[in-house]
Amino acid sequence: MAHLxxxxxxxxxxxxxxxxxxxxxxxxxxxxxxxxxxxxxxxxALLPALHLAxxxxxxxxxxxxxxxxxxxxxxxxKVFGVVSFYNMYNQKPVGKHHVQVCTNLSCxxxxxxxxxxxxxxxxxLHPGETTKDGRITVTEVECLGSCGTAPVVQINNDxxxxxxxxxxxxxxxxxx
Numbered sequence: 001m002a003h004l005x006x007x008x009x010x011x012x013x014x015x016x017x018x019x020x021x022x023x024x025x026x027x028x029x030x031x032x033x034x035x036x037x038x039x040x041x042x043x044x045a046l047l048p049a050l051h052l053a054x055x056x057x058x059x060x061x062x063x064x065x066x067x068x069x070x071x072x073x074x075x076x077x078k079v080f081g082v083v084s085f086y087n088m089y090n091q092k093p094v095g096k097h098h099v100q101v102c103t104n105l106s107c108x109x110x111x112x113x114x115x116x117x118x119x120x121x122x123x124x125l126h127p128g129e130t131t132k133d134g135r136i137t138v139t140e141v142e143c144l145g146s147c148g149t150a151p152v153v154q155i156n157n158d159x160x161x162x163x164x165x166x167x168x169x170x171x172x173x174x175x176x
Contacts, residue, residue: 022063028056032071042072046082050089059090087141094137095130097175100154103140106147111165115151116140118165122172136175 024032031052039045049072053064060083062076069076083089087100101107101116119138123131130137146152149161153168160171 020063022057022061022067024053024056028052043074043078046072046074046079050079050083054089059093061091087143092128093130094139095135097136097155099136099138099172100141100144101138102142102144102146102150102152102154104143104147106150107144107152110151112151112163114165115153115163115168118168119172122169136172 023029032049035045035048035052036042039048046068049068050060053068054060057064062080065079065083066076068074069079072079083091090098099119101112101119103112103116116138120126123136123138125131125136125138128137128139141154144152144154144159146159146161149159151163153160153163153171155171155175160167
């Protein structure tokens with residue numbers, strides 16, 4: 001089984017660099033403004049705003065959390081709490097193909113760790129790493145909400161249910 005090392009909550013890369021700033025492009029800012037009109041409060045728009053920010057910036061950096069907090073009139077800690085709760089928000093840059101292997105109970109019982117280990121072995125990665133060409137990132141996730149079709153692997157926005165070591169081998173070969 002892969003050696004798991006969760007990120008330290010005290011790691012310096014979790015803090016925003018105040019010398020860097022981010023800003024939505026004019027198109028993304030227009031989408032953000034339209035989002036605000038659909039929700040009763042700014043805080044209620046946080047999840048879709050995070051999705052928009054991830055589309056725009058590729059991941060949710062500490063600077064993005066501060067930026068969204070400012071736009072939504074929320075403390076950055078509140079934004080971080082939401083980002084760190086959900087596995088759909090990337091807190092680090094990821095490759096073109098983000099391979100997420102669910103290892104929650106149902107998936108674990110059905111050999112998810114064998115699938116996870118095979119992904120790492122085949123790609124020559126350690127947990128959470130991205131291939132040198134920036135193509136593929138492999139991460140372990142707590143739950144993808146597909147227990148009835150366990151084990152499940154999510155690649156970007158696509159679910160691959162009833163996965164096996166053999167099926168993941170073939171699937172990884174198709175990622176370009």
